[in-house]
Amino acid sequence: MNNLNIKKELPLIIIPNTVLLPGKSITVKTSKEVGDSFYNRVMAEENYGIVLAIKGGKQLEAYEETDFYTVGTLIKLQERKPLQDGYHFVIDVLERVAADEFIKEGEDFRVTFNYVPDVIDLAENNQKEIITNIKTLVGEISGHFKGSETYVEYIKKLDDITATIAYLFPFMNINFEARQAFLEIRSLREKSLRFLDILIEQREAIKFQVEISEKYNSKVNKNYREQMLRQQLKAIQEELNEADESNTKRKKDYKELIETANMPEDVKEVALNELDKLERQSQNSTEGNVIRNYLDLLTSLPWGKSEVRDIDIAAARDLLNSKHYGLDKVKDRIIQHLTIMKLKQNKQGSILLLVGPPGTGKTSLGKSIAEALNRKYVRASLGGVRDESEVRGHRRTYVGALPGRIIQGMKKAGEKNPVFILDEIDKLSVSANGDPSSALLEVLDLEQNNSFSDHYLEVPYDLSEVFFIATANSLRDIPGPLRDRMEIIDISSYTSHEKFYIAKEHLVKSVLEDHGLSGEQLVIEDDAIKVIIEKYTREAGVRGLKRQLAKVARVSAEKVVNGAIDLPYIIKADMVTDILGHNAIQYDRANEKNAPGVVTGLAWTPVGGDILFIEGVYMPGNGQLILTGQLGDVMKESAKISQSLIRSRLALSLKNFEFNKNDLHIHVPAGATPKDGPSAGVALFTTIASLITGCEVDPKLAMTGEISLRGAVLPVGGIKEKVLAAHRAGIKRVILPKGNEKDIQDIPVDVRNELKFILVETIEDVLRETINMNLPSPNALNIAEEIEQLITI
Incomplete structure (x- = not known):
């Protein structure tokens, strides 16, 4: 050319x-x-x-x-x-x-x-291969169109790649700019590969369009068929005077339900407006289904005033005593609350927070309160809830919207004043979807919850008559504003004595029933129960104890069914190891003798209390303090305060001890377990004092309490759990802060009678009881130091 x-x-x-x-x-x-x-x-x-x-x-x-x-x-x-x-x-x-x-x-x-001719950079055999692929793709695309056989046959006769592309190009469904860009490609190789890409895109697009068309046609045909059948059915029913009145009846039912639901006037107006919208919807309208669901919720919620039921206080106390052993202070507090409700005609709801370790009966106490009040019991588990909508609900504009757990619980209860358990309230967490604990602030506020707002409900709902009971394992993870709205009742750990009676009076019966056994078939002796408690469970509650009793029942059930034993099958103490295996729980026991620098402390844990051996050693160095055993920041600070107190209070008594030339290493065993909390100050101080004076501390003496830099012993928490741990470990004397004297009354009488409690206010009191040192007051000590310095000068 x-x-x-x-x-x-x-x-x-x-x-x-x-x-x-x-x-x-x-x-x-x-x-x-x-x-x-x-x-x-x-x-x-x-x-x-x-x-x-x-x-x-x-x-x-x-x-x-x-x-x-x-x-x-x-x-x-x-x-x-x-x-x-x-x-x-x-x-x-x-x-x-x-x-x-x-x-x-x-x-x-x-x-x-x-x-501007093409650059021929494609071998002849490659050109033939591309032409073959082009013809294959054209055949696949043409298969979707009728009457394209002549067109395909003509393309099969082409053997020049440029002519083939030129012939097909006008039929490609690509935009104007893409066509111009294709024209400007000079490389034959690039042009051929780009044309293959265009053909593949066309094939997939056509295939997708055909698939959509088939589905659409199928749906249209189905809808048309259903419509024709409905029209025929309607004609038949009219001929038989049985016209379909289901839709009219449904609307009439909604009208009647709204009128009889005892809704407030503003809510009733909203419901009637929604009913008007429903009547204007077509039969298969998606929005019609949303409106029906909303009306179902409105008409099923309890709106009217609840029946005021009299509270039998004596019967309520008997019920709590029959279902819960121990927990005397807790039960007294609940009875006092019920008494106030009786005096007020229980017109207003209440909000309690039961706090205690797992397995101590918080949720079951809620059930018992509901039974004592003769009210409906509703429970909502909040553990792991991270979305505010779980509490307040989703807005109806979203697909699959639901009301929140509070409104769902009220619908389930069917009355305005149920006992509503909010389980694991301390397990709420914050996420990008909001803070559910903030949403609960309105629920648990007696001044606000008479107009609770749920996003799905969109009208105020009165929660003021509901008896809310929240449960938690710890107050630490509950936000302050939420904690402030509830009355807190602490449920502490069970003693071994309490666990024994709980097992004997409640758990054994429940386990036998769960395994299809009776008291005539299986008997677990008291000594066997005590062995299981002491050697196979380590917990504040009784869940682990119930699991071990269940294991005993499973092993025994096999023997009972086989008929190889005489009934009743009696489980004795010496049989427990054969059934449950070697005991996995090893409690620390008090030493028979402590070397200087070894002291027994007391600690609180989520499963009760435990004793804590604190060890110290001095070595040549430059006055450093070394701490090991995974101690937290609070215990590290307590150790530093103890070292400073020792150096300031024992300077005259230890003139020959050079603090700046010795390193102090303090270790708390069980290094794999993190330890922290404001309760080891007294024990750390005593450890250092014992170490540098060379005086041994009584191994049967345990202690707890925090100290200040001025030498005061400060009160701490968890006294009951710590004292029970000391008693279990064979301790005879316990040093407690003077400020915890009132907590001794919470300790079971049988434990109090076997222990001697020593109340201290200062570290001088501690030294007198631990290493028999009589020290002057801090002021006198400072004056003596000044005199000593003047004499030296």
Whole structure:
């Protein structure tokens, strides 16, 4: 083509919204005026012209040079066919060209150009492989269209890659800019691979459209069929005078339910408005289903005033005593609360927070309170709740929206004044979806919960008559504002004595019933129960004890069923090891003798109390304090305070001890277990004092308490659990802060009678009881030090 005698300056021909690819003939239809202009211009140049696409595919009244792409095609007019209102032109697209210069010719342009042929960088065998793939893809695409057989057969006869692409290109469903970009590709390899990509995209798009069309047609046909069947059914029912009144009846029922639900007037108005909306919906409307669900909730919630039931205080106390052994202070507090409710005619709800270790009966106490009050019992578990919508509900605009757990619980209760248990309130957590503990602030506030707002309900709901009881294992993880709204009742650990009677009177019966056994078939002796408590459980509550009793029942049930034993099968203490295996629980016991620098402390744990051996040793060094045993920040500070107190209070008594030339190492065994808390100050102080004085501390003496830098012994918590641990470990004397004297009354009488309690106020009192040192007051000690310094000078 480059060898033909064609001028290098030709008229610019505009064919709107069209990108031509060399190697194909096209037919163009024009009006008479445009056709005459086109014909006259190309006839003057031996039927040749240049076609350049307009940027953006726009058609303008007047064009500028910048409106055109610079890469286009050389064309030749082959045939002109007159029509009634214009012409048909047959045009050959010859070569790709690049415009060099635009020359204005009236309202038109002429361009000078250069040929831009393809770069042949694709081997012949690769060209054949690509042609084969193109034909395969075309066959797959054409399979979705009827009448395309002739079209496919023609393509199968093509063996030139350029001609094949040129023939198929006009049929590709790609945008104008993508067509121009394809025209400008010079590499034959790149062009071939890009065309394969376009074909694959077309195939997947057509396949997807066909799949959607089939599903749509299937759904339309199904809906049409159902509609026809409904019309036929309606005609039959009308013929039989059994017209379908279900929809009318349903709406009439809603109207009746709204009228009888005892709703407040503002809520009733909202419900009637929603019913009006429902009546305007079509039968299969999605919004109609949402409205029905909302009306179902509104009409099923208890709205009217609850029946005031008299509270039998004596019966309530008997019920609590029969179902819960021990917990005397807790039961007294609950009875006092019920008494106040009786005096107030239980018109207002209450909010209690039961705090205690796992397995101590917090949730079951809630059940007993509900039974004592003769009210419905509802429980909502809050453990792991991270979304505010779990409490307040989801807005109805969301798909699958539901009311919150509070409103769901009220719907389940069916009355305005149930006993509502909020379990594990300390396990709430904050996330990107809001803070659920903040949402509970309104629920647990007696001044606000008479108009609780649920996002799904969208109308105020009165919770003021509900008796809320929250449970938690620890107050530490409950936010202060939420904790402030509840009355806290502490439930402490059970003693071994209490666990024994709980097992004997409650757990054994429950376990036998759960395993299909009776008291005539299996008997667990008291000594066996005590062995299980002491050697196979380590907990504040009784869940682990129940699991061990269940294991005994399972092993025994097999023997009972086999009939190989005489009934009743009696479990004795010496049989427990054979049934449960070697005991996994090892409690620390008090030493028979302590070396200087070893002291027995007391600690509180989530499963009760424990004794804590604190060990100290001095070694040559430069006065450093080394702490090991995974001590937390509080215990580290207590150790530093103890060291400072020793150096300030024992300086005269230990003139020959050089603090700056010795390192102090304090270790608390069981290093794999983290330890922290403000209760080891006294024990740490005594450890250092014992170490540097060389005096042994009584191994049967244990202690707890925090200290200050001025030498005061401060009160601590968990006294009951710590004292029970000391008693279990064989301790005979316990040092407690003077401020904890009132807590001794919480300790069971049998334990109090076997221990001697020593109350201290200062570290001088501690030293007198532990290493028999009589010290002057701190002020006298400072004066003596000053005198000693003056004599030395």
